[in-house]
Amino acid sequence: MANIAATELIIELDGAIKDGSSRRRLQMLQQVTNLFLISASQLGERQIDVFGEVLLRLIEGGEPEMLAPLSMILCGQTSAPREVVRRLACHEEAVVAAPILSKAETLSNGDLIELASHRSQHHLLAISERKSLDESLTDALLKRDDIAVYRALARNAGARFSDQGCLKLAVAAERDGDLADALAMRPAMPVKEIHDLLTRATRAAPARPRKTPPLRSCETIRGVVASPSAGVNTKPPEPIDCPAAARSN
Numbered sequence: 001m002a003n004i005a006a007t008e009l010i011i012e013l014d015g016a017i018k019d020g021s022s023r024r025r026l027q028m029l030q031q032v033t034n035l036f037l038i039s040a041s042q043l044g045e046r047q048i049d050v051f052g053e054v055l056l057r058l059i060e061g062g063e064p065e066m067l068a069p070l071s072m073i074l075c076g077q078t079s080a081p082r083e084v085v086r087r088l089a090c091h092e093e094a095v096v097a098a099p100i101l102s103k104a105e106t107l108s109n110g111d112l113i114e115l116a117s118h119r120s121q122h123h124l125l126a127i128s129e130r131k132s133l134d135e136s137l138t139d140a141l142l143k144r145d146d147i148a149v150y151r152a153l154a155r156n157a158g159a160r161f162s163d164q165g166c167l168k169l170a171v172a173a174e175r176d177g178d179l180a181d182a183l184a185m186r187p188a189m190p191v192k193e194i195h196d197l198l199t200r201a202t203r204a205a206p207a208r209p210r211k212t213p214p215l216r217s218c219e220t221i222r223g224v225v226a227s228p229s230a231g232v233n234t235k236p237p238e239p240i241d242c243p244a245a246a247r248s249n
Contacts, residue, residue: 026066029058033073040079052081059084064093075099082106089115094122101126109137116140121148128152128159135162142168147176154182 036043036051043051059067071088074080089100089107100107101115101123112127117140124141127133128149133141138161141149150172153159161169173180 022063022066025058025062029055029062029066029070032058033070037073037077040077043079048079048081052084055081055084056087059087064091064096067091067093067096068099071096071099075103078105080104080106086111092119094120094126097123098126102129103131109134112137113140116144121146124149125152128156130156130158132158133160135160135165138162138165147172147179150176151179151182154179154186157186 032051032054036055039047055070059070067088074085074088085100085104085106089097089104089111091097097115097119101112112130113136116124116127116137124144124146125148127137128141129152133153133156138153138159141153142165150169153161154169154173169179169183173183
């Protein structure tokens with residue numbers, strides 16, 4: 001039954017696209033998506049690819065209002081067509097990309113690292129919310145020198161950091177109390193290693209005037225890095241409005 005319905009929808013596809021009506025395209029997108037969700041557990045790889053081809057044609061040039069709900073639906077589907085997921089993740093509008101970036105397990109680490117190198121702060125924050133991030137991905141995110149992203153990563157218990165990443169966080173925390181607080185709450189943070197790295201970096205760096213950090217920041221980070229057991233963009237992100245799906249014209 002699902003295969004028959006899929007065939008009928010595919011036959012209608014060209015007509016919906018040629019029609020050019022956003023209302024008709026949205027209806028088709030909803031129908032194909034619902035059929036995929038109903039059938040997903042019974043579909044083979046080739047059938048999933050067919051659904052992917054149909055969805056790619058329907059979302060081509062789609063408005064964010066149409067694509068954002070699709071991202072919300074597919075971000076938790078492990079069998080979602082890979083290329084559709086990737087296309088949504090690459091969307092320049094964070095309202096479309098964010099659900100996929102923060103949750104989709106079908107995205108490769110390479111995809112995420114590539115996107116982390118040039119997308120907006122909101123895209124970076126979405127990636128920073130993923131259940132787990134390895135050292136190569138956190139390094140890519142930290143390279144963007146965004147304090148909001150630093151804080152998000154420090155609060156994420158599933159984020160792992162390289163030595164260089166730990167050093168970046170420690171240095172930034174000397175100037176930011178919220179980041180220092182977040183680091184202090186991480187039980188698995190290699191605090192002794194951070195202290196050693198920071199000490200070596202301080203000795204190697206030429207002496208230069210420094211601004212006096214906030215009192216809370218100083219006290220917190222000293223408490224974190226002093227115990228063996230225990231250039232950044234500071235502009236906060238603007239809120240994202242998540243518009244509803246496009247309604248009938």
